[in-house]
Amino acid sequence: MKRTNRPARFDAIFLPHLDAAHNLARWLVGNHQDAEDAVQDSFVRALTYFDSFHGDDGRAWLLAIVRHTCFERLRRRYRQVEMPVEDLNLARDTGPSPEALQLQNADRLSVQRGLEALPAEFREVLVLREMEGLSYKQIAQVAEVPIGTVMSRLARARQRLAEALTAASRKETA
Amino acid sequence: MTCREARLLVSTYQDGELDPVQAVAVESHARDCAACAALLEGHIRLSAAVAAAPYYPASAALRQRLAHRPAPLWRRPAPWLALAASVAVALLAVVKLAPAPIESEIVQAHLRSMRAQRLVDVPASGPHAVRPWLAGKLDFALNVADISGRGFVLVGGRVDSLNGRTVAALVYRRGTHVVNVFVWPAANQPDQPPASAASDGFNIVNWRSDGMTWWAVSDLDRSELERLPLCPCFLPPHDALRG
Numbered sequence: 001m002k003r004t005n006r007p008a009r010f011d012a013i014f015l016p017h018l019d020a021a022h023n024l025a026r027w028l029v030g031n032h033q034d035a036e037d038a039v040q041d042s043f044v045r046a047l048t049y050f051d052s053f054h055g056d057d058g059r060a061w062l063l064a065i066v067r068h069t070c071f072e073r074l075r076r077r078y079r080q081v082e083m084p085v086e087d088l089n090l091a092r093d094t095g096p097s098p099e100a101l102q103l104q105n106a107d108r109l110s111v112q113r114g115l116e117a118l119p120a121e122f123r124e125v126l127v128l129r130e131m132e133g134l135s136y137k138q139i140a141q142v143a144e145v146p147i148g149t150v151m152s153r154l155a156r157a158r159q160r161l162a163e164a165l166t167a168a169s170r171k172e173t174a
Numbered sequence: 175m176t177c178r179e180a181r182l183l184v185s186t187y188q189d190g191e192l193d194p195v196q197a198v199a200v201e202s203h204a205r206d207c208a209a210c211a212a213l214l215e216g217h218i219r220l221s222a223a224v225a226a227a228p229y230y231p232a233s234a235a236l237r238q239r240l241a242h243r244p245a246p247l248w249r250r251p252a253p254w255l256a257l258a259a260s261v262a263v264a265l266l267a268v269v270k271l272a273p274a275p276i277e278s279e280i281v282q283a284h285l286r287s288m289r290a291q292r293l294v295d296v297p298a299s300g301p302h303a304v305r306p307w308l309a310g311k312l313d314f315a316l317n318v319a320d321i322s323g324r325g326f327v328l329v330g331g332r333v334d335s336l337n338g339r340t341v342a343a344l345v346y347r348r349g350t351h352v353v354n355v356f357v358w359p360a361a362n363q364p365d366q367p368p369a370s371a372a373s374d375g376f377n378i379v380n381w382r383s384d385g386m387t388w389w390a391v392s393d394l395d396r397s398e399l400e401r402l403p404l405c406p407c408f409l410p411p412h413d414a415l416r417g
Contacts, residue, residue: 012278015241016285016374019231026230036236043240059375059393111227129189130224133350133393136191138375155185162220 010050013058014043020059020132021066027127028070028120038073042066060134060141067124067142074120114164122157129154175203180210188217190325190349221350276389277373279336284354284376284391287332287343293352294330294345304331308342314359316342317384324403326353346402353392355404360387370396 021042026035042065046053053061115123121143128134128142136154140147180203186192187200204211287293296307305318311333318331325348332343336356344355360382368381377396380389392399 011241013374015237016282018237018240019229022232022236023230032230032233035230036233039232039236040239056372057375108226108228111223115224115227126224130221130350131227131229133352135351135393135395136189137395138393151186151191154189155182158185158217158220161224162216165220165223 006050010047013053014046014062017059017062021062023131024063024124024127025066025070027115027123028067029073030116034073038069039066042069045069057138057141059132060138063128063132063134063142064144071120110165110168111161114161114168117164118157118160122153122160125150125153126157126161175199177203177207177210180204180207181213184210184214184217188214188221188349190351225350275373276337277371277378280354280356280378280389280391281373281376283334283336283343283356284352287334287345287354288352293332295332297330298328304328304344307331308333312340312342314386316357316386318344319404326402348392348394348398351392351394353390353394353399353402355402356389356391357386360385363387368400370400372396 018039022035022039025038025042026032029035029038042062045065046062049065055061115126118126124143125139128139134142136147136150139150139154143150145153180200183192183196183200187197192200200214204214295311296304298304305316308316308318308331318328326346327348329345329347329352332345334341334343334356336358339358341356341358344357346353346355362385363382366380366382368379371378371380376391376393377399378389378391379399379402380387382388388404390399390402390404
């Protein structure tokens with residue numbers, strides 16, 4: 001009896017988050033076909049590990065798998081060991097410059113390009129936060145990092161994006 | 175609070191993830207400091223810009239592939255399993271026809287409201303705009319509480335349908351989190367204090383008061399959602415909701 005209900009239970013928990021899964025994958029791997037493949041792989045994995053899902057946050061659990069699958073693909077694609085973004089030479093405690101964040105109405109295309117140009121770890125926190133509305137705690141669960149790291153990644157991601165958008169609008173008006 | 179501290183906290187403040195004490199400190203600093211106020215404004219605009227970037231929902235084909243194939247067969251569909259598969263699909267269909275528990279209905283309605291670009295039918299300039307609009311659309315009267323200034327902003331109202339019943343949906347925002355509050359008459363059932371549940375990664379709080387059944391749903395943390403100052407039982411006595 002339990003066996004029969006398993007697929008239905010799986011569907012009920014995870015299918016509502018299919019769009020979120022695909023959106024994250026699409027932003028991470030950058031194209032339609034890879035995103036679909038990654039989502040399909042992720043669902044197969046989710047099913048394989050379904051018995052280990054005991055939490056009540058199906059969305060974060062699924063997105064963690066999607067994220068993992070996507071980063072695996074990215075690593076294979078670039079054949080390089082990923083450098084944690086925290087090691088990049090970034091000013092640690094200056095915070096965003098106010099000028100950079102006083103951007104005017106950035107057009108949709110520059111925002112899309114700006115996001116695509118960000119390192120994947122920055123891009124994913126913005127997607128999870130601004131498009132999916134995940135809490136810091138949920139993002140920490142998906143990205144498997146402490147909440148403090150989520151906080152600093154988000155702040156830096158925003159700073160970088162704001163700078164890119166400011167630069168883009170300057171180019172436009174020049 | 176200094177500008178330097180404020181600048182470090184603005185991003186977290188805008189996400190609604192600062193603790194209340196620090197949040198108040200950021201707010202009061204931004205009132206007196208034009209530069210930090212502009213920075214906060216910039217953050218809000220940046221958030222809106224990212225939220226307006228393309229969203230890529232799953233294609234119908236992908237959804238079809240994942241939903242209509244019995245899960246155990248995803249890996250390697252073998253021809254001899256075809257019969258078993260069709261039986262499993264039939265079983266699945268029967269299971270799905272059974273009435274969904276109310277919690278999952280609530281979550282589905284919440285998700286629908288955010289996906290279909292139809293969060294509100296009537297935007298709120300204040301509860302005074304939402305109440306008469308809802309009154310004209312519903313077969314019951316509803317007091318719309320003004321709880322702005324207590325961390326939740328009333329975005330607007332909507333008429334929705336749950337299990338075939340017409341219900342009112344009040345939409346609040348906390349930071350970038352959306353809270354849907356579904357309300358319908360409680361049919362003479364007694365008042366009931368709030369009870370929390372979780373469904374599919376969303377938190378839900380349910381209570382009965384004022385002759386109404388209330389269901390609040392959001393991806394907010396449970397403790398935050400429970401602080402939604404709508405239920406009279408959450409409020410000090412002088413803070414009546416009828417307005």
